[in-house]
Amino acid sequence: MTALVESSGTSAWVAQRLDVRLRTTSSPVGLDLADLVGLAVRRNPRRAHLLVSRVLGKHVPTDPRVVRGAGLLLGGVVRAELGGGELPSGRGDALRSALAGSAAGFDQIEAREPVPAVVLGYAETATALGQQVAEALGAPVLHSTRRRVPGIEPLGGFEEEHSHATSHLLLPADPALLRTPGTLVLVDDELTTGRTALNTIAALHADQPRERYVVAALVDLRTAADVAAMAAVAERLGTRIDVVALAAGTVELPDDVGARAADLIAALDGPAPVAAAPGAPAVRVALPWPADLPESARHGWDPADEPARAVAVAVAAETLAAVLPADASPDGARVLVLGTEELLDVPQRLAAALADGLPALDVRVSSTTRSPVLVVDDDGYAMRTALAFDAHDEPEDGPGPRFAYNVAGGGFDVIVVVLDEPADTPAADALLAALATAAPRVVVATLPDTAARVARGRSLPPALHGPEFGSYAADEVSWLLTDLSDVALEAPVEEREEAIQSGGAHYAESLPVEYQPSATYAALFEEALADAAERVALAVGVVTERALAARGGELTLVSLARAGTPIGILMRRWARAVHGIEVPHYAVSIVRGRGVDHVALQHVAARHDPASVLFVDGWTGKGAIARELAAALVEHRATTGVDFPADLAVLADPGHCVTLYGTRDDFLIPSACLNSTVSGLVSRTVLNRQILREDQFHGAKFYAELAGADVSNRFLDAVSARFADVRAAVDATPAAPDDEPDWRGWAAVERVSVEQGIGDVNLVKPGVGETTRVLLRRVPWKVLVRADADPADLVHIRHLAAERGVPVEEVPDLPYSCMGLIHPAYTAGATGASGTAVRTVAP
Structure with a gap:
């Protein structure tokens, strides 16, 4: 299985049986299609063949530096297309050499000025690829997703007709992301017909027309008819659509390729995968990650965060390295870092950091996938083995089988599977059990779901701080x-009380005049x-x-x-x-x-x-x-x-x-x-909905x-x-009190409400603090004071009551020092129980 990573002959088996041929026609960096892809048979009636990328790190375990290097190389080609620099000369040869040997340092690129663009990567295969292109451009990026996220409304979506799972959602934290000025760059791993890109452009152009779009892919295999269709759409929309790829060519297919593929699948299909026997328990590692730094571009990825991201990856890699053996085999441990469906970029960065930082390790990266593919254990076939298991998150298209290809038989000593929190569910046990059959040690590295958390935060109003709002220091609260400082909300206390008690208004819809x-x-x-x-x-x-x-x-x-x-x-x-x-x-x-x-x-x-x-x-x-x-x-x-x-x-x-x-x-x-x-x-x-919106x-x-x-x-x-x-x-005080709440205060309020003939517990305000509020904000009727209460606690209560002409009565058996009673059934000019007119002193 190790040879599969280096071999370029992974198209021969399909070519012989389906008569499928790949022909290279051009490449801006001197690559052939065979350098980049192999062939497999897809279990999908929409398309018989599957292009299996050798540089994507999805279906084939690959050196992570090769994966990142290929993505950054594609970004360099896009940059040159947008006028941001020359074509990356010699990088095609370097990629070819890296596939055959050491890839150390291959993923490095020179920092350059940002290009005016915004990038959209496609789920699931091009999520990391889109981020790598954006990294090379210094541009913001979003990737589509098939996972709904509570609290984040989709901006829109589009269809990918040929895919096993067709629906894509767009969930930017800030809808303005896709209105970023400049060229929109759409990134996919392969361009076969271009229909997915055209569906996306049509959906987004209606909301935000652009002068130019660039579609970028590792390989471009469109027919002449497909090229003409894209040109027609560009003309109809009044825009420009350009295509760039590391290599372009054609896929030559016989007319009966679908029937041939179906016959092959029927002839070679084995029994359904058997549930894996329990292996050694997985080691769990919670990766440290900043709470305000997205771990994916599902909701947007800002180039300004790149320095923080580099530090976060380095820290997370150090945490991960601590649980990895360096000498599990004579040649050093063989480690697979396994991403999960759309979570690809951070696993690839972690794998690259491990490969660079621990040269004794033989590190590869790949990912789980939802694509069902025929598996054939043959040197000339790209998909040699498969692990099958149930889905462990909640995608838009519902649960279903998931796969990890070319993992079993790969000779891995350790498999590190990287999950984000929503995917780390009890159902993930099936994935871990399957991986336990392919390696003696499985490590689960979990990333917090900061992307969704940050997305929700960025879509919400910002906090207010002093001294612009309030007199507390900004770091205190x-x-x-x-801020409603410019809105007239104060009302006379009598009007407020009458409206509140009559049910005509809620107390929180207005404000009392501030008591001076x-x-x-x-x-x-x-x-x-x-x-x-x-x-x-x-x-x-x-x-x-x-x-x-x-x-x-x-x-x-x-x-x-x-x-x-x-x-x-x-x-x-x-x-x-x-x-x-x-x-x-x-x-x-x-x-x-x-x-x-x-x-x-x-x-x-x-x-x-x-x-x-x-x-x-x-x-x-x-x-x-x-x-x-x-x-x-x-x-x-x-x-x-x-x-x-x-x-x-x-x-x-x-x-x-x-x-x-x-x-x-x-x-x-x-x-x-x-x-x-x-x-x-x-x-x-x-809280007044005539003034404030729901958001x-x-x-x-x-x-x-x-x-x-x-x-x-x-x-x-x-x-x-x-x-x-x-x-x-x-x-000296116990850290935990030894007495449980018994709600004796509530019982006292109910008793006083009955004894005083009020009938509404909301008009009884117990305690020093609540009584003070009654005297400052409401129309008070009377104040009850416990006979043995500390006089020092009640000096201000008696002072306010005197100012407002409110009677103070001493009573026994109160659990509080005092209680303030709001005047029941208040109307202007009402009198208290003592016969004293209720004075209006605007608080």
């Missing part, structure tokens, strides 16, 4: 919000901050340590804007100060009755492992937001397939609603005293005009300054 504290109230905040900073720091430390333990050290904070945002920043500061960890932090919107912002969740999932996400809020009241979050995440999973953990971390959990908390005391958190001026000058969030984040306003009263960073700094003082107490 990424606001996943739409009096000098006396501002002084209360300063006193509260001085008194509570250490207590808050202790709670921050406890909840952060519990969060890190719950996520195993890999943590992404997603705070619920806006009360959760300063807490998320403090948790991030603790992780950095105590552990030297830089924790990503986002702020997203959640709206009672409407759920969490699903666009924001997609943004986070595109950049981080959803399993690392922890949602953060300031405190729990009765637990409504915890329930809202859990329900919203179930809905998000059902819609997108992305699963976020539903646990919620809070600084204070007086309602006993969550498992991750800093304390269960209901005490005054100074950030609850104020609105935007202690929350980065950002308003409460807004936008929820909205908020940046009150830059309140900068003079802003104490947001003073609050953070005052608490952070006490971290060292509470370290010992935090270390």
